[in-house]
Amino acid sequence: MLVIVAPGQGAQTPGFLSSWLELPGTDDQLQRWSAVAGLDLVRFGTEGSEEEIKDTAVAQPLLVAAGLLTARALFPDEAEARKLVGAVAGHSVGEITAAAGAGVLSAHDALTFVRERSLAMADAAALTPTGMAALLGGDPEAVAAKLAEHGLTAANNNGGGQIVAAGTLDQLAALRADPPAGSRVIALKVAGAFHTQHMTPGVERLANLAPSLTVADPQVAYVSNKDGEVVASGAEVLSRLVSQVSNPVRWDLCMETLQQLGATAVIELAPAGTLTGLVKRNLKGVATLALKTPADLDKARALVEEHGGQERVA
Numbered sequence: 310m311l312v313i314v315a316p317g318q319g320a321q322t323p324g325f326l327s328s329w330l331e332l333p334g335t336d337d338q339l340q341r342w343s344a345v346a347g348l349d350l351v352r353f354g355t356e357g358s359e360e361e362i363k364d365t366a367v368a369q370p371l372l373v374a375a376g377l378l379t380a381r382a383l384f385p386d387e388a389e390a391r392k393l394v395g396a397v398a399g400h401s402v403g404e405i406t407a408a409a410g411a412g413v414l415s416a417h418d419a420l421t422f423v424r425e426r427s428l429a430m431a432d433a434a435a436l437t438p439t440g441m442a443a444l445l446g447g448d449p450e451a452v453a454a455k456l457a458e459h460g461l462t463a464a465n466n467n468g469g470g471q472i473v474a475a476g477t478l479d480q481l482a483a484l485r486a487d488p489p490a491g492s493r494v495i496a497l498k499v500a501g502a503f504h505t506q507h508m509t510p511g512v513e514r515l516a517n518l519a520p521s522l523t524v525a526d527p528q529v530a531y532v533s534n535k536d537g538e539v540v541a542s543g544a545e546v547l548s549r550l551v552s553q554v555s556n557p558v559r560w561d562l563c564m565e566t567l568q569q570l571g572a573t574a575v576i577e578l579a580p581a582g583t584l585t586g587l588v589k590r591n592l593k594g595v596a597t598l599a600l601k602t603p604a605d606l607d608k609a610r611a612l613v614e615e616h617g618g619q620e621r622v623a
Contacts, residue, residue: 310395310396310570310571310572310573310574310616310619310620310621310622311393311394311395311572311573311574311575311576311612311613311616311617311618311619312394312395312396312397312398312567312570312572312574312575312576313380313394313396313397313407313410313575313576313577313578314397314398314399314400314403314407314575314576314577314578314584314585314588315372315373315376315397315398315399315400315403315404315406315407315410315577315578315584316372316376316399316400316403316577316578316580316581316582316583316584317372317399317400317401317402317403317558317583318365318368318369318372318401318402318499318503319497319498319499319583320372320580320581320582320583321362321363321368321371321372321375321498321580322359322580323357323358323359323362324354324355324356325354325375325579325580325601326339326350326351326354326355326371326375326378326579327354327355328602328603328604329354329375329378329379329382329579329602329603330351330354330355331603332382332603335378335382336351338378338381339351339354339374339378342374342377342416342420345417345420345421345424346370346374346420346423346424347370347424348366348367348370350370350371350374353367353371354371354374354375357371359498363498363499363500364431364500365427365430365431365434365499365500365501366427366428366431367427368402368427368499369402369423369426369427369430370420370423370424370427372402372403372406372580373402373403373405373406373409373419373420373423374420375578375579375580376399376403376406376410376578376579377406377409377416377419377420378579379578379579379600380406380410380578382603382606383576383600383606383609383610383613384613387412390410391411391412391528391529392617392618393613393617393618394410394529394617395529395530395570395571395572395619395620395621396529396530396531396532396539396567396570396572396621397410397411397527397529397530397531397532398531398532398534398563398567399534400465400534400558400560400583400584401465401503401504401534401553401558402423402426402427403578403584404533404534404549404550404553405419405422405423405426405550406419406578407531408527408531408546408547408550410529411527411528411529411530411531411546412525412526412527412528412529413524413525413526413527413531413543413546413547414522414523414524414547415523418522418523418524421518421522422515422518422522422550425514425515425518426511426515426554428514429510429511429514429515429554430501430503430508430511430554431500431501432510432511433501433507433508433509433510433511434500434501434502434503434507434508436507436510437477437507438477438478439475439476439477439478439501439502439505439507440475440476440478440481440496440497440499440500440501440502441464441465441473441474441475441481441496441497441499441501441502441503442473442474442475442481442484442485442494442495442496442497443467443471443472443473443474443494443495443497444471444472444473444474444488444489444492444493444494445470445471445492445493445495446470446491446492446493447470447488447489447490447491447492448489448490448491449470449472451489451490451491452472452489452492454489455484455487455488455489455492456472456474456484459476459480459483459484459487460476460477460480461474461475461476461480461481461484462474462475462476462502462504462505462506462557463557464502464503464504464505464557464558465504465557465558465560466557466558466559466560466561466562467558467560467561467587468560468561468564468587468590468591469561469587469590469591471587473497473558474494475502475503475504475505475507476502476505476507477502481496503554504553504554504555504556504557504558505555505557506555507555508554508555509555511554511555512551512552512554512555515550515551515554516551519547519548519551522547524543524544524546524547525543526541526542526543527540527541527543527546530570530621531546532563532566532567532570533546533549533563534549534553534556534558534559534560534563535549535552535553535556535559536559536562537559537561537562537563537564537565537566538566539566539570560584560587561591564587564588564591564592567588567592568592568595569622570621570622571619571620571621571622572592572595573595573596573616573619574595574596574597574598574612574615574616575588575592575595575596575597575598576597576598576600576609576612576613577597577598577599577600578600579600579601579602580601581598581599581600581601581605582599582601585597585598585599596612596615596616598612
């Protein structure tokens with residue numbers, strides 16, 4: 310069974326969209342989406358500095374636009390794509406890309422939603438200096454205890470012993486000075502403590518926007534960050550997207566569900582690499598492909614031909 314996944318904030322790198330703009334029509338498409346997103350996606354995706362594209366208000370629309378763009382390059386016919394793809398999932402903001410891929414939201418509404426999400430989360434992050442850091446390794450109970458000791462939240466559980474801690478910059482500094490035994494602490498390129506109570510102000514803004522969006526039920530299995538469950542209702546998907554900004558991301562549970570569904574191949578949309586790395590470590594035997602540039606399209610199409618259209622186990 311073929312799975313398409315979309316990465317979250319922090320996956321972006323300067324110039325990552327440059328090669329995609331060489332494909333016919335992509336520049337025009339991004340220009341149209343720029344009008345919806347309220348920022349120059351072409352410039353930020355090709356010329357934006359690392360500091361510019363770290364900005365939450367830039368990074369999130371850029372990531373969703375990149376995912377939508379590369380999905381269309383791989384699957385020009387959306388109706389045909391939904392016959393070939395068995396499941397979709399996204400990490401954090403990537404869930405919006407996944408929702409569009411499943412047919413829950415149009416590209417226009419996905420970009421409308423992510424624009425408001427990015428602004429709401431940027432405003433919430435500005436209230437208190439906060440951030441996130443990945444913890445690699447260590448005993449899970451010891452890691453949890455150390456986070457609690459420093460007042461931090463386990464905002465992401467990415468499986469395979471990778472936890473992302475979030476909180477104030479002072480709390481994160483204390484964690485770096487006093488990490489759990491056997492753990493390595495790596496600061497992430499994000500501008501706030503996402504998926505924690507620090508983002509609560511953003512939930513109300515998104516809840517106010519939600520009624521203006523048109524939703525449909527997913528046409529492929531949509532695996533949710535909240536609990537790894539397959540969500541069959543478009544209204545429920547949107548509700549979860551609204552509350553997700555202040556709730557932890559359980560990517561570990563998403564991967565467990567993908568395994569239970571019978572995933573045999575996973576393709577990650579641009580800017581790819583993060584999620585395929587996690588899948589390789591946690592789902593042995595599942596073929597993976599990071600769709601980073603148009604040069605990867607032929608290999609991706611070969612995976613689609615080999616694994617697309619297979620039915621889910623459950």
